[in-house]
Amino acid sequence: MKFVSHLDMNRFMIRTVRKAKLPIWYTEGFNPHPYITFALPLSLGFQSSYEIMDIRLTDDNYDINGICEKLNAVCPEYIEFFDACEPILKTRAVAFAHYNITFDDNKKILSLFLEFLNKESITVSKKTKKGDIKQFDILPKIKDLDIKEKNGNTHLSLTLPAGSTDNVNPELLITAFYEQTNTDYYCYSVERDLILDENLKPFR
Amino acid sequence: MGDKRLEQLLLTVQKPGRYSGGEINSVIKDKSAVDVRFAFCFPDTYEVGMSHLGMKILYSLFNEREDIWCERVFAPWIDFEKVMRENNIPLFALESRDSIKDFDFIGFTLQYELSYTNVINMLDLAKLPLKASERHSISPIVVAGGPCTCNAEPLADFVDIFFLGEGEQSDLEVIDLYKKFKANGGTKEQFLYEASKIEGVYVPSLYDISYNIDGTVKSITAKGDAPKTIRKRIETDLDNTYYPDKFVVPYIEIVHDRAVQEIFRGCIRGCRFCQAGYIYRPVREKSADTVNRQAKAICESTGYDEISLSSLSTSDYTEIEPMLEEMLSWTEKQGVSLSLPSLRIDNFSPELLQKINHVKKSGLTFAPEAGTQRLRDVINKNITEEEILNTCKTAFEGGYTAVKLYFMMGLPTETDEDIKGIADLAQKIVDTYYALPSKPKGKAVNVSISVSNFVPKPFTPFQFHPQITREEIIRKQQYLKECIKSRKITFNYHENKTSFLEGVFARGDRKLGEVLVSAFKKGCRFDGWDECFDLEKWLCAFSECGINPEFYANRERSYEEILPWEHLDYGVTKKFLICQNELAKKGETTPNCRQKCASCGANIFGKGVCFEKR
Numbered sequence: 001m002k003f004v005s006h007l008d009m010n011r012f013m014i015r016t017v018r019k020a021k022l023p024i025w026y027t028e029g030f031n032p033h034p035y036i037t038f039a040l041p042l043s044l045g046f047q048s049s050y051e052i053m054d055i056r057l058t059d060d061n062y063d064i065n066g067i068c069e070k071l072n073a074v075c076p077e078y079i080e081f082f083d084a085c086e087p088i089l090k091t092r093a094v095a096f097a098h099y100n101i102t103f104d105d106n107k108k109i110l111s112l113f114l115e116f117l118n119k120e121s122i123t124v125s126k127k128t129k130k131g132d133i134k135q136f137d138i139l140p141k142i143k144d145l146d147i148k149e150k151n152g153n154t155h156l157s158l159t160l161p162a163g164s165t166d167n168v169n170p171e172l173l174i175t176a177f178y179e180q181t182n183t184d185y186y187c188y189s190v191e192r193d194l195i196l197d198e199n200l201k202p203f204r
Numbered sequence: 205m206g207d208k209r210l211e212q213l214l215l216t217v218q219k220p221g222r223y224s225g226g227e228i229n230s231v232i233k234d235k236s237a238v239d240v241r242f243a244f245c246f247p248d249t250y251e252v253g254m255s256h257l258g259m260k261i262l263y264s265l266f267n268e269r270e271d272i273w274c275e276r277v278f279a280p281w282i283d284f285e286k287v288m289r290e291n292n293i294p295l296f297a298l299e300s301r302d303s304i305k306d307f308d309f310i311g312f313t314l315q316y317e318l319s320y321t322n323v324i325n326m327l328d329l330a331k332l333p334l335k336a337s338e339r340h341s342i343s344p345i346v347v348a349g350g351p352c353t354c355n356a357e358p359l360a361d362f363v364d365i366f367f368l369g370e371g372e373q374s375d376l377e378v379i380d381l382y383k384k385f386k387a388n389g390g391t392k393e394q395f396l397y398e399a400s401k402i403e404g405v406y407v408p409s410l411y412d413i414s415y416n417i418d419g420t421v422k423s424i425t426a427k428g429d430a431p432k433t434i435r436k437r438i439e440t441d442l443d444n445t446y447y448p449d450k451f452v453v454p455y456i457e458i459v460h461d462r463a464v465q466e467i468f469r470g471c472i473r474g475c476r477f478c479q480a481g482y483i484y485r486p487v488r489e490k491s492a493d494t495v496n497r498q499a500k501a502i503c504e505s506t507g508y509d510e511i512s513l514s515s516l517s518t519s520d521y522t523e524i525e526p527m528l529e530e531m532l533s534w535t536e537k538q539g540v541s542l543s544l545p546s547l548r549i550d551n552f553s554p555e556l557l558q559k560i561n562h563v564k565k566s567g568l569t570f571a572p573e574a575g576t577q578r579l580r581d582v583i584n585k586n587i588t589e590e591e592i593l594n595t596c597k598t599a600f601e602g603g604y605t606a607v608k609l610y611f612m613m614g615l616p617t618e619t620d621e622d623i624k625g626i627a628d629l630a631q632k633i634v635d636t637y638y639a640l641p642s643k644p645k646g647k648a649v650n651v652s653i654s655v656s657n658f659v660p661k662p663f664t665p666f667q668f669h670p671q672i673t674r675e676e677i678i679r680k681q682q683y684l685k686e687c688i689k690s691r692k693i694t695f696n697y698h699e700n701k702t703s704f705l706e707g708v709f710a711r712g713d714r715k716l717g718e719v720l721v722s723a724f725k726k727g728c729r730f731d732g733w734d735e736c737f738d739l740e741k742w743l744c745a746f747s748e749c750g751i752n753p754e755f756y757a758n759r760e761r762s763y764e765e766i767l768p769w770e771h772l773d774y775g776v777t778k779k780f781l782i783c784q785n786e787l788a789k790k791g792e793t794t795p796n797c798r799q800k801c802a803s804c805g806a807n808i809f810g811k812g813v814c815f816e817k818r
Contacts, residue, residue, distance in 0.1 A: 003214060003224040004455040012228075012455055015507030018539070026539070045215045074507075076228060104208060187208045 001078060002189075006041035017055060019074040022067065025056040039091045039203060040162055040195050043169060048192045052203060054087060088204050089197060094163035098144070098194035099170045103154040105186035110154045113147055116177050124172040138176070141168050143200070162195065207301065213291060217284045221456035222250035225276075225298035228453040229505065231263075232299055233273040239386070240379055242266055242274040243297050243304035243344075245312045247322035248732070250278040254452070255460035257514055258313060258350065262371060264448030272379060275299040276452070279322040280329070282729065282736065288329060295329035305330050308382065310344045311375075312363070314352035317709035318702060318732035320359060323348075324724040327362065334721060336364050336409060342385060342392045347378070353406070354436075354483050355662040355769040358709050358716035360408035364396060367404055368772060369436025369483075370469070372446060374404035400430045404437025411771060413714055419755055421713060421766040435773040436483075440811035442469065442490045449501040453508070462510035462543070465499040466490065467527075471516035472797035472813060474804075475573070476584045476788050477615065479661035480516055482776050485804060486812030487520075487797060492527035499531065503540050511535065512543045519544075545569075568599050571610035574618075575625025581791045582617050584784075589629065596633050600640055606650045607633060613680050613697075614658040614672040616788065623680050626653060627687035634692045652694040655684065657703035661710050662769045663776060665784035668761045671707040673754075674700045701739040705731060707757035713768035716756070718749045775806035 004012065014034045017024050026032040039052035067084040075081070103109055116122070121137040128134050143159040160168040170190055178185065195203045214220035235241065244263055246253025253259060259276070266274035275297035280288060287293070294303040304310055310330065312323050324334060327346070333339050336346065348356060349367035356366055367374050378399050385395045400407040410430040414422040426432050439445040451463065470487035471480065490498075499511055513521075521527065528542075535542050572592055574580045580587065596607055611626050630651045637649040657677050660666045672680075677700040688695055709716065722745035730736035746753045761767065763782050770778075780803065787794060794802050797813045807814035 001226075002211070003220040005221070008221065008455045008457070011457070014509070015228075015453065017507075018509060019504070019507040044220070076226075078226075187212045189208070 002045050002047050005044050006038070009038070009042070010036060013053060016071060016074055020070040022055070022070065023058045023062060025058045037091070040094050040097060042192060043171070043190075046190045046192055050192065050194050050202075052091075052195055054091070083204075085204065092164055093197050094195055094203050095161065095165075095198040096143070096159050096196040096200060097162035097192055098159045098196065099157065100191045100193055101156040101158075101170060101174065101188055102150070102191075103156070103186045103188045105154050106152055107149045107154050109183055109186060110147065110149055112181055112183050113154060113156065113177060116181055117145065117147070122173070122176055122180075124176045126169075126172060138168065138173055141166075142173075159194075159196065159200070209291075210293065210301070213287050213293075214284075217287060218281065219250075219456055221454070222278065222281065223284060223298070225301070227455060229450045230276075230299055230452045231267045231273070233267075235273065235300060235302070237270075238273040239271040239383055240273070240309065241302075241307040242272060242309040242311060242379070243277050243307045244274050245277040245279075245304075245310060245323075245326055247279050247312055247314075247319040247326060248730070249281055250454070251456070251458040253278045254454050254458045256313065256315065257464050257466060258371075260448055260451050260464075261446070262375065263452070264450065265372060265446045266375075266379075268446070269376075271383070273299075277304055277326070279319075279326055279730070285325070285329065285729070294331050295326055303330065305332055305344065308343045308345065308386070309379070310346045312346070312348040312350075314348050314350040314356055314359070316732060317352060317358075317706050318737075320709060320720055321724050321728045321731055323359060324362065324720055325729055328724070335361050337361070339364075340392060342382075342390070342395060345382065345392070345395075347375075349375070351479065351483060354479070354772060354774060355711065357408075357413075357714050357768045358712040358720060360714045361717040362720075363408065364392075365399060366406040366408065367437070368406055368434060369404050369774070370438050371404075372439055374402055374437045377402050378405060397428070397430070400434075403435060406434040406772065408714075413768075415713075415715075419715075421768055421770070424766065424771045426771075433771050433773045436775070438488075438809055438811075439469070440488070440809065442466075442488050443494045447498050449498070450505040451502060453506045460512065461508075462512050463499070463502040463506055463508040464512050464514050465495060465502065466514045467495050467518065467521050468515045470812065472520055473517060473586070474584055474784075474794055474796060474802065476582070476665040476784055477573070477612065477658055477661075479664050482663045482781075482804075483774050484516070485775055485806035486809060486814050488812040489522060492523050492530060495527055496530050496534075500534060503535075503538065509539055510541045510543060512545060514545075568596075568604050568606070569608040569610070570595065572629065573610065573612050574615060574622060575611060575627070575629055576622045578791055579615060579618060579622040579625070581793050582788045583615055584788070584793050586793055586796070589632070592629065593632060593636050597636050597640065600637050600649070601642055603644065605637075605644065605647050606652070608652045608654065609633075611653060611655045612658040613655050613684070614677060616666055616669045617791075618672075620680075620683060623684050624687045626655065626684060627689075627693070630688070630693045631690055634690050649692050650694060651692060652696065654696045654698075655681070656698045657700060659703055659707045659710055662767065663774050663781070665781045665788055667711065667767065667781065668763065668785055670760045671704070671757045673758055674704050677703065699734060699737075702732065702734075702737055704753070704757055705737075705739070705742060708753045709756075711768070712756050715749075715751060719745050719751055722748050775804070775808050777805035780804045 013036050017034060024034040027035055035056045037054045042048050064084050068081040071081045122139050123135050124138045126134050141161055145158045147156045160170060197203045214223055246259055263274050266272045277297050294305060296302060297304055327334050345364050347365040348363045349371045353366040353368055381399055396407045399405050400410055410427045412425045416422045468487060468489040470484040472487050473481055475481050503511055573585045574583055630653050633651050634649055637643055660669045660671055681697050723742050726741040726745060728741050
C-alpha cells in the first residue's frame with residue numbers, strides 16, 4: 001500500500017464503502033460523490049498502522065458495531081478496520097504523529113545517527129506550498145526520540161508535529177542525515193503508527 | 205534485486221503504482237503449483253493497458269485454469285526504464301515480480317502500430333534475444349494477438365505465434381499443446397509446426413516471402429504442409445463466451461477508470477475507412493439478460509460507480525431500449541452511472557437521450573467523419589446532414605450546449621470542397637443552436653471539431669489507396685483553419701508525423717522489421733506519445749536500412765498486387781473489398797448488414813448477423 005497516494009486511497013475507500021453496501025451519504029453538489037475524509041493524509045512511500053477516516057451515513061440509527069466487519073469482508077488482508085465510533089474530535093485537533101523508521105543496515109549507521117542527533121542543531125530544508133524553500137532547525141520539533149538496534153538493524157522512533165498548522169515529515173530528518181554525514185545509503189522504511197492530539201493522546 | 209531495494213527505487217520515479225502490483229482482484233498463485241506461466245504484456249503504459257477490455261478478459265480466463273498463472277506486464281515509462289537499465293532490473297511481471305524471461309509464454313496485445321517499438325523494447329528489457337530465430341529454447345514462446353495481427357508482418361521476425369481474431373479458444377489450445385510438448389520433450393520448431401495446425405494460429409516463420417524488384421511482394425509460400433491461408437478465429441455464441449465477473453481495480457487513476465460491459469462484437473455498418481468494421485465481422489450480440497447479469501457482477505466485485513457499455517456502435521444493439529430500461533432499474537438504485545460511447549447519429553432517439561439523462565450528463569460526441577454528403581457516401585457513412593442537424597437540435601433542446609464532432613481528412617477522392625464542408629457543417633450546428641427559441645439563456649454553444657488524418661488500413665476497401673503526404677495534410681489543416689469563421693467552433697487536429705508513421709506500419713511488410721530494430725536502438729519508444737515521438741530518428745532509421753517509407757504510406761496498390769497480408773483470411777474477401785472500393789469511387793453506398801447482406805464473405809463463420817431473420 002505504500003505506493004498508493006492519498007488521492008488514490010480516497011478513491012479506493014469510496015469503492016470499498018460501496019462494495020460493503022454501507023448507506024453512505026453523497027454530497028449534494030453538481031457532481032455528487034460519497035463523503036469520505038482522512039484525518040491526516042499519508043505521504044507516498046509510508047506505511048501506516050493507525051489511520052482515521054471519517055464517513056457520513058444517511059441512516060442515523062445504523063448499527064455502528066457491524067461496520068468494521070462489513071468493510072473488512074470486502075478489503076484485502078493488508079487493510080484492516082479495527083474500530084468504528086461516532087466522531088469525537090475534529091480533524092483540526094490533530095497535532096502530532098508518531099513514526100517508526102527502520103534502516104536495513106546491519107546497525108552500521110546506529111552510532112553515526114546517534115552522533116548526528118547530538119548536534120546543537122540540525123537544519124533541514126522544506127519546500128513550502130508556495131514553492132519556496134524554508135530552512136529550520138528540526139531538533140526542537142522532535143519528541144519521544146528513541147534509537148536502538150532491533151533484529152540487527154537500526155530502528156528509530158519519534159514523534160513530530162502533524163496536521164494543518166505545523167507538519168514535519170520524518171523524511172526531512174533522514175534526507176538531512178544522508179546529506180550532512182556522507183553515510184553510505186541503506187534502504188529504510190517509514191511506518192506511521194499513531195496520530196495524536198495536542199496532549200499527545202491518540203486522536204480519534 | 206531485493207524487494208526492498210526495488211521499492212526504494214520505485215519511490216524515485218513518477219507514479220510508482222504503475223509497477224507495484226498488489227491491486228484488488230489481482231491474482232496471486234503458487235508458482236510451484238502451476239504448469240504454465242504467462243506474461244500478458246501490454247506495450248504501453250499501465251494506465252492505458254489497464255483500461256483495455258481484451259486484457260481483462262484473457263487475464264481472468266487464463267487464471268480460471270488452475271494450471272496457468274497469467275500475470276500482467278506494461279511498458280515502463282521512460283523514467284523507470286532508465287532506473288531499470290542502470291540497476292540491471294529485468295522486465296518483471298506485476299504479480300510475482302519475477303523476471304518474465306523465465307516464463308513459458310510472453311504474450312503481447314497489438315492494439316496500434318505505434319506501440320511496435322515498445323514491443324521490441326520490452327523484449328530487450330526482458331533480456332531476451334529480439335529475433336524469434338535467435339531464441340532456440342521452447343520457452344519462452346513469444347505470442348501476439350489483437351487487431352494489428354491482421355497485418356503484423358513488421359513484427360514477424362520477433363514473434364513466434366500470432367493469434368488471428370478472438371483468442372479465447374485458440375490461446376488455450378496453444379497452451380495445452382505447449383504443455384504436452386513440455387511434458388514429452390520436443391523442439392521449438394516441432395511445437396510451432398504443430399501449433400500452426402490450430403485454427404486462428406499464424407506462425408510467421410513457416411512462410412517464405414519473396415519480393416519483386418520494385419519492392420512489392422512476389423509470393424508468399426507456406427513451408428511443408430503449413431496451411432496456405434490462415435483463418436481468424438471467432439467466438440460464435442457470446443452468451444456462452446467467458447466474461448470475467450471481476451476486474452483488477454487499480455489504485456492509481458487509469459484512462460478508463462470504470463467497469464466495462466461488452467454488448468456485442470463486430471459492426472453492421474461497413475464504413476469503408478474502418479478496419480474494426482471489417483476485421484471483427486460478423487456482428488454477434490449478447491442477450492440483454494447476459495448483459496445485465498454480467499454488468500451487475502462487475503459492479504459488485506469492483507465497487508465502481510460507473511459502467512460503460514462497450515461495442516463499436518452501441519445504438520445498433522437490437523434491443524437497446526429494453527436493455528437500458530432493465531439496466532437503469534438497478535444502476536440508479538446503486539448510484540452507478542451509465543455511459544454509452546459510440547452512439548450513431550441516425551438512430552439516436554429522443555427516448556434514448558431521455559434515458560441517458562437519468563444519469564451523469566457528459567458531453568455529446570458524434571462522428572460524421574466527412575464534411576460533405578458526397579464524401580460521406582464515398583466512405584459509406586450512411587448519415588445525412590439533416591440527421592446530424594436534427595440530432596443536435598434534439599440534444600440542444602435537452603439542455604446540451606456542447607457538441608463534439610469527429611472528422612477525418614485525407615479520405616480518398618477528397619477535395620478542398622469537402623474540407624470546407626467540415627467548417628460549413630460546424631457553422632450550421634452553431635446556427636441551429638441560435639435559431640432555437642428554447643435555447644438556455646445566457647449560455648453559449650460550443651462546437652468542437654476534431655480532425656484526424658485518415659490512415660488506409662488492411663482489410664478495408666481503402667487498403668489500395670495512397671495516404672496523402674505530410675505536406676498535403678498540413679496544407680489541408682491550414683485551409684480548414686481559414687474556413688472557420690465562428691469563435692464558437694474549436695478546431696483540434698492531429699499531428700501529421702505520427703499519422704505518417706502509422707500509415708507506413710499499417711500496410712508494412714517484413715522488411716520493416718530491420719527498421720524497427722534500428723529505430724529502437726536510436727531510442728524510439730512510445731511513438732504514440734507526442735512527448736516521445738521523434739520523426740527525425742525514424743527517418744534516419746529508414747535511410748540506414750535503405751527503405752523508403754513513402755513506398756508503404758503514399759503508394760497506390762493495384763488490385764493485382766499481392767498484399768503482405770494476402771495469406772490471412774478474415775472472412776471478408778478481397779473481391780468484396782475491391783467491389784466496395786469501386787462503389788466508393790462512384791459515391792454509391794452499401795446498406796448495413798441488417799438491411800441487406802452485401803456478401804462480404806463473413807458468413808463463412810456460420811453465425812451472427814448473417815443468419816438473423818430479416
